Amino acid sequence: MKTAIETKNLTVVFRGKWGVQKRAVHNLSLKVSEGSIFGFIGHNGAGKTTTIKILTGLCRPTSGEAEIMGISVNNVAARNKIGFLPENPYFYEYLTAGESLTFYARLRGIPRKDINKRVDELLDEVGLKDAKSRAVKGFSKGMKQRLGLAQAMVHNPEIYILDEPLSGLDPVGRREVREKIIELKKKGSSIFFTSHVLADVEMLCDEVALVSQGELVSFGKIDELINREVISVDIHGEGFEQGCLKKLEKLCKHMVHKDNTVLITVDTEEKAQQAKEILEKGGGTLRAMIPHRENLEDFYVRNSRGV
Numbered sequence: 533m534k535t536a537i538e539t540k541n542l543t544v545v546f547r548g549k550w551g552v553q554k555r556a557v558h559n560l561s562l563k564v565s566e567g568s569i570f571g572f573i574g575h576n577g578a579g580k581t582t583t584i585k586i587l588t589g590l591c592r593p594t595s596g597e598a599e600i601m602g603i604s605v606n607n608v609a610a611r612n613k614i615g616f617l618p619e620n621p622y623f624y625e626y627l628t629a630g631e632s633l634t635f636y637a638r639l640r641g642i643p644r645k646d647i648n649k650r651v652d653e654l655l656d657e658v659g660l661k662d663a664k665s666r667a668v669k670g671f672s673k674g675m676k677q678r679l680g681l682a683q684a685m686v687h688n689p690e691i692y693i694l695d696e697p698l699s700g701l702d703p704v705g706r707r708e709v710r711e712k713i714i715e716l717k718k719k720g721s722s723i724f725f726t727s728h729v730l731a732d733v734e735m736l737c738d739e740v741a742l743v744s745q746g747e748l749v750s751f752g753k754i755d756e757l758i759n760r761e762v763i764s765v766d767i768h769g770e771g772f773e774q775g776c777l778k779k780l781e782k783l784c785k786h787m788v789h790k791d792n793t794v795l796i797t798v799d800t801e802e803k804a805q806q807a808k809e810i811l812e813k814g815g816g817t818l819r820a821m822i823p824h825r826e827n828l829e830d831f832y833v834r835n836s837r838g839v
């Protein structure tokens with residue numbers, strides 16, 4: 533499979549006041565396969581936006597290289613391949629949604645005769661058709677986010693770089709943007725995005741990279757990174773003799789007991805089986821036994837070094 537985005541030993545050091553240096557990205561080497569959805573995750577200040585600034589040509593690396601479809605990010609041809617949604621998209625507030633997209637379409641060199649049609653298509657695609665003639669000034673955060681996405685889609689790019697595309701959206705808006713991202717992938721685009729909502733990342737991504745303090749901690753296919761073994765089991769029982777509680781307490785990590793019901797969490801399936809036997813021997817009924825497997829959030833907590 534071809535590579536859509538590649539970074540090689542990327543390092544970014546910012547110089548602040550009094551010459552104080554801040555290393556935002558350190559020796560970062562990544563490969564994003566063409567046609568995939570790639571999640572770039574990490575704590576606040578981990579270096580995600582700085583990496584995106586390098587990929588989009590907004591900032592130069594201190595050392596190392598980055599390429600878009602094999603073209604150096606220093607070359608303007610690399611930028612033409614990208615649709616970019618920044619973390620906080622900025623618009624000319626007095627333009628309407630339609631005028632804003634017309635402006636971006638002209639910047640992207642869309643032929644004048646095609647612009648009106650393209651703008652209408654985009655507004656429809658991001659659910660802003662009815663807001664075409666409204667000034668951006670009155671837009672909610674979610675509406676600006678959608679307009680930002682439409683702006684990134686203007687020229688049908690091969691690669692999308694989306695910095696927190698789901699932030700500020702309500703649940704329906706989030707679902708729509710998730711569906712849009714999947715649709716873009718189906719049309720053959722590659723998507724590189726950041727998000728702190730790990731359930732969305734887990735749902736959407738083929739591969740993820742976890743960064744911490746500017747360094748790569750883990751990188752690969754989600755199913756290969758996550759340990760899918762059972763990590764805990766919740767057991768819900770009722771109608772048991774009170775004597776059972778002491779035995780259950782010895783087995784479990786957490787226990788909540790009220791009247792004649794108990795909810796316990798144990799850390800292995802063997803212990804869950806023992807708890808079930810204790811309940812049944814004590815005349816109780818097992819109402820539910822729910823195993824939990826590691827998800828991306830558990831993986832993140834296990835691996836992120838934090839700030």
Ligand SMILES: Nc1ncnc2c1ncn2[C@@H]1O[C@H](COP(=O)(O)OP(=O)(O)OP(=O)(O)O)[C@@H](O)[C@H]1O
Nearest residue numbers: 546548554556574575576577578579580581582583
């Ligand atoms: N222009 C700059 N000058 C100095 N330091 C900077 C600059 N831009 C970013 N930094 C620092 O670099 C580090 C990485 O910042 P970056 O914005 O890339 O993090 P992030 O992972 O995108 O965080 P978040 O999830 O909060 O958006 C932070 O410590 C930040 O304070």
